[in-house]
Amino acid sequence: MADKPRIKLPKEATKGEIIQIKTLVSHVMESGQRKDAQGKPIPRKIINKFSCEFNGKPVFACALEPAISANPYIQFTARVDEDGTFKFAWTDDDGTVITAEEKIAIKA
Amino acid sequence: MPYRHVGLLAAVVAITALAGVPAAAQDAGRKGIPAPPGHVFKTIISGYEFRTKETRAVQDDDLENPGFLAVERAADVWKKVEGSEGKSCMSCHGEAEKSMKGVGAAMPKWDDKLKKPVNLEQRINMCRSEHMKAEPWAFKSQALTDMTTFVRYQSHGMPVAVKTDGPMSPWFERGKQIYYTRYGQLDLACASCHERNNGKFMRADFLSQGQTNGFPTYRLRDQRLVPLHERFEGCMFDVRAEPFKPLSDEFLALELYVGWRGIGLPVETPSVRN
Known part of the structure; x- marks a missing residue:
């Protein structure tokens, strides 16, 4: 949980360019369907929501379901028109939010 | 419902018929390295070549490959002081990128003090208990x-280079003996699948040569990194045998021998397999 999410996007882009963003976060994604050695159900613990915003505006968001495997990898694209910061947030079932941010600049 | 049974039987026959045929055709596409003289294989092929292109793509992308989460976690632990000596890994070894280069590719190595070969997990724990005076980590932790x-990632791309001569030779012979011994209710030896039948399609999967160059490997099935001795255990469990214990002399001998079977293959740790 304390792991830093892994994010890859270019440091620079031309104005209006569509860039690819890759994210990988460390998480168990326990589905809630499994039982432990004593036969007791293991409580569900997944990331149920991912969102990304650029300079405060939403860029991409999705809901995650229990069938998604551990360490979810999410890849999407975004158009960049100005310098700014991408903010990423992964929301856990228990309410904790893993956050990260990445800056991008417009090529002069 | 007799019709369903007929259908199932037909399907089984079809699969069996298929399984034998395309093995050679599949081989053609698998790239390997030429084996040294006297080796069991003509061409040594990494497990990577037996996986689907989707699985390979996950391994090839350094960001997408979940094995790198572990590499990044351990890079922090490398610098962390633990134990009563007030040392971290870094206190003795400095930058892992330099000091650990090639170390993982040559494991297991002979230890003069213990008079036996030692693998990477054991070496790390010896460092912890002897030099750092810290608690050794449990296997599979x-x-x-x-x-x-x-540590093995620091040898990424370097050829597997285990030494099997000198005091290692009796261990090598022991490993070889285990490799060719049939175990379990299914009465299978390592060689039954990985030497005589690699490349064939079995249980919805291609049998590989059973190479170890990618370990610890991120298994999609387990959704985590799996160390080599756990995989050995899994194989023995699958043939319904009673597995040897992880880090036992038997598995260590086997690790050495199987390492030699993949001699020269590039280290792929952290690899991704199914």
């Missing part, structure tokens, strides 16, 4: 597997 992956 995330901490130990992470550190093993991190």
